[in-house]
Amino acid sequence: EDFKCLSCDKANYKLIEKAKNEKIETVWDRAEAMQPQCGFGEMGLCCTNCSMGPCRIVKVSEDGPKKGICGADEDTIAARNLARSIAAGSSAHSDHGRDIAHALYNAAKNPESGYKVKNPEKLISLAKEWGISTENLDIKDIAAKVAETALQEFGKPFGHLRFVDRAPEDRIDIWKKMNVVPRAIDRDIVEVLHSTHIGCDADYRNIMVAATRAALSDGWGGSMIGTELSDILFGVPEPHEIEANLGVFKEDEVNLVIHGHEPTLSEAILVAVNDPELVELAKKQGAEGIDLVGMCCTGNEIAMRHGIPMAGNFFQQELAIITGAVDAMVVDVQCIMPALSQAAKCYHTKLITTSPKAKIPGAIHMQFNEEEAIESAKKIVREAVSNFKNRRGNILIPQEKSKGFVGYSNEAIINALDGVANSVAHPMGTVKPLADAIKSGVLRGAAAIVGCNNHKVLHDKGHEELAKELIKNDVLVVTTGCGAYACIKEGLMSKEATKFCGKGLATVCELVKIPPVLHMGSCVDISRILLLLSELAKFMNVDIKDLPAAGAAPEWMSEKALSIGTYVVASGVYTMLGVAPQVTGSENLTRFLTDDIKDIYGGCFDIEANPQKAAEKIIDHIEKKRKSLNI
Ligand code: BF8
Structure with missing residues (x-):
């Protein structure tokens, strides 16, 4: 069967097929079963804020209610839901x-x-x-x-x-x-x-x-x-070369996936997997060692600080378990599909929840206690290690994995820039080389590609294609979250990625020794991007809204992404969404978010599902900003 219509990551095809053969459902099956999705919800026109409701506003015909029972109209309902x-x-x-x-x-x-x-x-x-x-x-x-x-x-x-x-x-x-x-x-x-x-x-x-x-x-x-x-x-992240994709699992080692968000847990788990007693225990079970890999944002955090491999993004979490090679998946909070417990049941995998804020029926709950973090982490790792012997033999680890550099905190970026700054022309420790490259036009500008996976966009394609198109046009790309996974898997964080770049960006990358797509961390690390933009704006004596810069969330799905989009726009950044937010039932609110808001904050949302067209619009925006800056 052809799975190209579900994902553009080949590592996934074999595992989706394995899931089909073993009759395990995945996110793509559930998305299909959900069709057609509710039009009222899709447009933001269903209100459940009180028990007189649910109230739904009918837009498709003249008949039907135009107001909720309390009198709230489409604008109020859509705005309240979004807020x-x-x-x-x-x-x-x-x-x-x-x-x-x-x-x-x-x-x-x-x-x-x-x-x-x-x-x-x-x-x-x-x-x-x-x-x-x-x-x-x-x-x-x-x-x-x-x-x-x-x-x-x-x-x-x-x-x-x-x-x-x-x-x-x-x-x-x-x-x-x-x-x-x-x-x-x-x-x-x-x-x-x-x-x-x-x-x-x-x-x-x-x-x-x-x-x-x-x-x-x-x-x-x-x-x-x-x-x-x-x-x-x-520690402040520094560049590390790492491996990414589901091929990072090892047949002969205990595979422990850490999935979720907070580095408080992943850092403690990292200490625990290096504990000699636990490594010894792994060997006693017949394993060569303990292979710790990350998933979703917590994976970004430990990759950036310790060079731990990145196994996969949001849509790959079930597939990781379906390899049959995961001895434990340890999770904390956010973006953890409840479906994992069903998948884990089909294998020997232990799904271990650790946060009182996120328990999942069918999972083992081992509360992570931050007051004795390392001890609690050791208990969790022991559970994982002792499960190695229970593997059932239905293992399929895909070959696919790629290499790339991660860990570009602002400090690391400035460090890299200092490599080319000669102290007479460039004061050290500033964004001046970046500003100069932008002013001279060698770099046209910069764009952030961030956010999730969403079945409404072909998995990873939104991120990859947009990134490729932008770097081809000399736009430096920074990325976080699940977008970062898509980019590293496609090879866009490797040294060879300059082959995808326009001449200007390729020159900058070679000179500064950076990849054209910079991994800046997890979704909370978008705060790093805000600070980089602020520094650049202050250095160039302008506001953030004046910079030739843009944001994009081609496959976003979470409420966190909505919060990010809103603070980024309110910080003055033009932001491209690949999936429309559930507001389109209110023309006023939609116009406000995509147009009126520009006059207030200087940034606005735009919606374009096609990555090529989205890139064109972003480049157009960047060129307009360059023109107003006279550069
Ligand atoms: O915070 S990008 S799917 S993992 S929400 Fe979640 Fe989206 Fe991935 Fe991290 Ni961010």
Whole structure:
């Protein structure tokens, strides 16, 4: 059977076939069974905010209700639904940030946790930025103070989020004028839930004010706290050459997949798999060793910091189990399909949930306790190792895997740029070489390709094709999340990827020794992209909206992606979506998001499923921005 219509990753074909033969359903089967999908939901016109409903607005004909029972019209209903999704997305990223702050606190106060501050310089520099006195304090005391200050960002009663001050001044002015300056993360999210309650805000533009504030409190708050504190605790990512795709599994080793999001768990698991006693145990079971691989965003985190292989993205999670070679899949929070437990049951695989926030029926729950992180991780790894002997023999590990460089934190990018900066012409440690390359036109601009997988787009194709088209036209690409997996699997993060580039970008890549597609991390790490844009804008004396830059989420699906899209647009970036958000039932809201919003924030959403056309539009946008900058 031909599976080209499901995914463009060949590694998947054999496993989809294996799943069919073994009568195991996958995400593609369930998507097919779901057709046709509900038109009301698709357009954002179904309201379940109160129990008088569900109310549905009929658009396809003159007949049928045009208002909900309370009187809410299509604009109110679509905006409320969108706002609630944005708030949920912001809450997921921000709660992740909060957990990292707690881990930093544990590192300071609780030696049993096993966490230690890996980058004291970054800690001290953040303490200074936040006005925390470091005099006569040791690293642990500073860590405790920084962690407490970060935790207060969630609920402080007055003022605004500290990281807002990192944005260019013009940007902050726009946010002030629009009343969207994020104040306290929890408060901004709660306000969306309150104002979208039955009988509260009915003005779609005002609903979007609250939603935008909650999104900004993700990008410039929760996510940024997550990224910065992870760097302090676990180290700032540096370039590593790694392998990616389902071919990273090993027939003769214990295969442990770590899947989910928070590096607090994956970092502890990494320590545990290197514990001599557990390695010995693996050998006693007949395995050559323990092969730790990552999936989804937690995979991005440990690949960036430790060079751990990246097994696959969102749509490959079931296929990993279907290889029959996974002894345990250890998960924490977000993007973990409940379907995994069904797949795991068909093999010997142990699906182990670890977070009180995410239990799955049919999985084994082994709570990960951050107060004794390493000990808890060891228990989990022991469970995985002792399962090796239970393999059933129906194993198929695809050959496909590719190599590429990951780990381009802003620090790593600036480091690479310093390699070409001669100290007379270029001050070291700045974005000047990048700005110069853009000004001279060698680089036309930069684009971020981020986000998920979605059956509405051919798996991985949205990411890959868009990336290829952009680098062919001398647009530098940065990527995070599941988009990063698609790019590395296609070879776009390797040295050889310059063959796909236009002349200008190829020259830059060779000179600076970087791939044309830079892996910047997990989805919370989009905060790194915000900071890179801010630095570049400040250096060029303009606002973010003036830069020849764009964002794209060709295969997005999650509420987190909606929050990201909203804070990116509100930060001034033109953002291309490959899948339409569920708002198209409201012409006013759709026009607001794709057009009116441009006059407010300088950025806007655009929707284009075809990657070629999306690339054309992005390049057109970049060229327009160059023209206005006179470069
Ligand atoms: O935060 S890209 S499918 S894994 S939501 Fe999820 Fe989407 Fe992947 Fe990470 Ni982001």
